[in-house]
Amino acid sequence: MIAKTPEELAKLADAERIKDAGNYLRGTLVESLQDPLTGALAEDDAQLSKYHGIYQQDDRDLRDERRRQKLEPRYQFMVRIRVPGGVCTPMQWLDVDRIANTWCNRTIRLTSRQTFQLHGVAKRNLKSTIAEINAALLDTIAACGDVNRNVMCHSNPYQSRLHAEVYEYARRISEHLLPRATAYHEIWLDKAELSGLPAQTKPGYEELLSSSRKDEEPIYGKYYLPRKFKIALAVPPSNDVDIFANDLGFIAIAEDNHLLGFNVTAGGGLSLTHGETSTYPRLADVIGYCLKNKALQVAEEIVKIQRDNGDRINRKHARFKYTLEDRGVEWLKFELNRRLGWNMEPARPFIFEHSGDRYGWVEGANDTWHRTLFIPNGRIADTDDHPMMTGLREIAKVHDGDFRITANQNLLIGQVSSERKPAIDALLEQYRFTDTGQTALRLNSMACVAFPTCGLAMAESERYFPSLLDKLDLIIKQAGLQRDPILIRMTGCPNGCARSVLAEIGFIGKAPGKYNLYLGGGFYGQRLNKLYRENINEEQIVAELTPILHRYGREREPGERFGDFVIRAGYVKEVSAGKDFHL
Structure with missing residues (x-):
């Protein structure tokens, strides 16, 4: 039942009160954005901003130091772009790259819901960021909030x-x-921004901004x-x-x-x-x-x-x-x-x-080709070892097809014409994109962002997971499993962004350096996993998984997946329904 009186509203969750007072997602966002005394939005506005694709965050690595200095947290914002099915054009890729390097932290995050996330946006730069995203014929509407989120599609x-x-x-x-x-267009795309947008973005916006239009x-x-x-x-x-x-x-x-x-x-x-x-x-x-x-x-x-x-x-x-x-x-x-x-x-x-994703070149329809690239934990950035962001920028400049963000945080270069394939191949080699040498375990890994930006994180995820995989890769190779895919995922909290409870090996953060270890998920997403060990550190994780992986290498039946094996071997019970998850 939806509340209509103050008495009824008082019985509901606070989020319902915010929506009730928010005037169709406006709140006092305009005033919050103009407040020069803080890098944050007003509390209720921070909740309403989610419907516009924005999460208020702060740098948790700096919290204690700033508290000692009697400074407010280093507030910053994550902007999530709506990309239905994860498909964008090369020009849109270049636009997102430019925005990330102009207004954000010079990285792009590919998410498990096939979207772009841009991190590190200051409040004073939010309007410019949103306006430029819209100029790229993309938007951030309903990328967060109590609405339907980005719609996913196989890739x-x-x-x-x-x-x-x-x-x-x-x-x-x-x-x-x-x-x-109309709140989104009023707040982020007022007439000043509209005047600078491409002509194809304008039809209908003037009508949306008209005071005569009723919400x-x-x-x-x-x-x-x-x-x-x-x-x-x-x-x-x-x-x-x-x-x-x-x-x-x-x-x-x-x-x-x-x-x-x-x-x-x-x-x-x-x-x-x-x-x-x-x-x-x-x-x-x-x-x-x-x-x-x-x-x-x-x-x-x-x-x-x-x-x-x-x-x-x-x-x-x-x-x-x-x-x-x-x-x-x-x-x-x-x-x-x-x-x-x-x-x-x-x-x-x-x-x-x-x-999982299928790596390497695959021939598609109409004499086109597709190349899926492994993007560790979805983070696109330039490093000394791998200038990934620069490489993808150069590929986008010559690409005549599309880009597809996969649900596993990887990237597919799609619809490559036979004429352009040699040039893209050369750029992949020049900028050191390769899947060879990676274990199948790593190629089927996924982690959420967690620290330092996610306010819900209880433990590290994206920053820590690669080093844990280094240790697990050694065990995998000793067990002769380097070519055998095993779904392994980590989240810094139990909210499921990297779908860890579906993994054959899943980690959920419990406290700094401590994780719950889950086993037995289905290889094709058909089964939840089960808690195996609680609140353990890296040394304990390695000690627990080493004998199980070696035994799997020795005793598995032909075609048997790791998640099926740990159930058959008695390490965990099969979870047949959500209500059985904690039994």
Whole structure:
């Protein structure tokens, strides 16, 4: 129920009060941005800014020193760009590169939701950053907040003939579920910024800024959703987007490489809270099949079901997975069919075989080629050993296809013409892009950002994970497993950004230098893992994993994945449902 009186509102989560007072996401953001006395936004505005794709952060490495100096934290902002399906043009890549090196910390972060994150933006530079992102025909609308987030789409290159059609549905779903209120354009793209934008960005903006236009949110309403909402589209046999981790999923059903429709999944989500067994990850259920031209209607109605039924009192219980867990799958099917005015069909057969990326050159359709590059933990920067950012900039200058951010934080150089392939090959060699020599374990690794910028981090992740992998690589090679892919992921807190609870080997930060170790996730994203050891340090991690990896190398059955082996060998029990995660 949505509150309409002060008494009703007082019973809800504080986030609902902020939305109620926020005047369709405006709040006092304009005043906060103009306040020269602090590098921060007002508290409520910092929450509303998430709907505009912005997270207020501070440099946690400097907190103690600045506190001793009686200075406020070194506030900075993360800006997340909306990139449906992770696809952008070479020109957009160059624009993001320029913005990162002008207004940000000279790095680009590729995320596990196929977006760009830009870190280190000062408050005084936020408007310029957002305006230039829009000038690149991109935006940051709804990249964060209690709305549908960036819509994901499979990117594996050998399925390129089908990718274009499925990607188009990802793009259309993303556009259809965007908030409609005008606050974003008023705050970040006022007339001064509009005058400098390319002509193709202007149609409709003047109307959006017109004082005669009335705010409305036909899908979300004034209070938006109880919590964030995530959607992904997958194409079997690849589950590279981890479809079952999403609130809503569409599994492509094709015939002769032509899209017919989608199996629909609902109720996935990975976040939990340490020590609170009422919170747990949950894999989505397959609830039926719809024709492809019905996908937008299905997406809208499921979002509305969560809008109307999600928990607005307890935000830890507010995700769609709990709505579905509390009310049941059959309730959802009935309610969805009622709202649709027609019945979903039974799900069609499908098979997933893997969830990773395919590296190296792969031939696609229409005499084009695709090259997936391993980007350790998604961080693009120049170092003495690897001038990655410069190399990708030079590739973008000669590339005539597209770039695709993968759901595993890697980068696919897509639709490379045969004429341009030799030039890109030469640049890959010049700037030292190579996957050879890397273990399959490392090539299937992923970590979240964590310190120093994430305010939720309890332990290191991105900065620490490579050194742990160095030690695990030695064990992997001793066990003869260097060519055997094992999904290994790390997060600095239990909120699931790197999908660690789906990994065959998962780490979740508990405290500085301490992690919970989870084992037994499914290789193609079909199973949660299980807590194996709690609150252990690096020495203990290595000691625990060494005998297990060696035993796997000796005793595995033909084709047996590591996650399946540790269950068969009795190290952990199989998790069949989210409620079993803590048992």
